[in-house]
Amino acid sequence: VYGPDHPExxxxxxxxxxxxQILNQLDRADAQFARALAIFRAKLEPGHHRIATxxxxxxxxxxxxxxxxxxxxxxxxxLELRRARVGANHVEVAEVLLPLARCLVATGRWEEAExxxxxxxxxxxxxxxxASEQLSASAEELSSGAQxxxxxxxxxxxxxxxxxxxxxxxxxxxxxASSVALSSRxxxxxxxxxxxxxxxxxxxMSLRIESATC
Numbered sequence: 001v002y003g004p005d006h007p008e009x010x011x012x013x014x015x016x017x018x019x020x021q022i023l024n025q026l027d028r029a030d031a032q033f034a035r036a037l038a039i040f041r042a043k044l045e046p047g048h049h050r051i052a053t054x055x056x057x058x059x060x061x062x063x064x065x066x067x068x069x070x071x072x073x074x075x076x077x078x079l080e081l082r083r084a085r086v087g088a089n090h091v092e093v094a095e096v097l098l099p100l101a102r103c104l105v106a107t108g109r110w111e112e113a114e115x116x117x118x119x120x121x122x123x124x125x126x127x128x129x130x131a132s133e134q135l136s137a138s139a140e141e142l143s144s145g146a147q148x149x150x151x152x153x154x155x156x157x158x159x160x161x162x163x164x165x166x167x168x169x170x171x172x173x174x175x176x177a178s179s180v181a182l183s184s185r186x187x188x189x190x191x192x193x194x195x196x197x198x199x200x201x202x203x204x205m206s207l208r209i210e211s212a213t214c
Contacts, residue, residue, distance in 0.1 A: 007050065010039035014054055017061075026065055033058045052081035052096075060099050068106045075100040094123040 002008050013036035020029035037054045044050060059074035079096045086092050097120035104113035 005039050005043065007040060007043050010036040010043075010054075011050065013039075014050075014057060017057065021061055021064065026061060029061055030058070030065075033061060047081055047084055049081075049085060052078045052085070055081070056096055056099070059103075063099060063103055063106070068103050072100065072103045072107070075103060089123055089126060091123055094120040097123075 013032045017029040017032035017036065020026075020032065033054060037051070037058065040048065040051045040054055055074050055078035059071045059078060062068075062071035062074060075096055079093065079100065082090070082093045082096055097116050101113045101116040101120065104110075104116060
């Protein structure tokens with residue numbers, strides 16, 4: 001799909017090279033790394049991270065082969081690319097400094113090796129401290145969010161209690177209104193009966209008066 005000179009093919013070649021190195025097939029790994037690096041240099045911009053990663057891989061392979069001078073040259077090139085891309089104090093820089101320090105030890109340059117180790121460890125410690133600060137800040141945000149959520153829940157609970165109380169009061173008022181209505185209806189019915197009785201009595205009395213006058 002990509003063709004033999006595509007960067008994705010080169011990425012697969014570096015994976016193959018790493019596996020071959022694990023199997024101690026160093027010469028075959030060297031060949032795959034070389035093909036991958038040639039493709040990356042031809043297809044990618046000069047400071048691309050894949051070039052730096054491949055240079056580091058080849059440098060570590062050269063170290064395993066006992067070719068310390070070549071390893072140092074490759075690792076220093078990878079180091080400069082990493083520094084240019086991510087800055088001097090990034091953990092990716094420390095990842096190159098560590099194998100470089102091993103090369104310096106292998107060639108008897110103890111003081112330079114110690115300084116390189118110290119630089120790498122300082123970067124790693126700074127990365128851990130930064131991560132710790134970020135975790136602490138995240139924990140504080142989560143705690144603050146939890147408190148706000150708890151406060152909101154309390155307000156919601158209070159509102160629900162108020163609504164429940166209002167509904168209950170409305171129900172009580174409705175029952176009272178119903179009771180009053182029923183009482184009023186009873187009173188009206190009784191009043192109607194009284195009026196009806198009075199009218200009937202007045203009609204009977206009128207008849208009796210008329211009979212008496214006749």
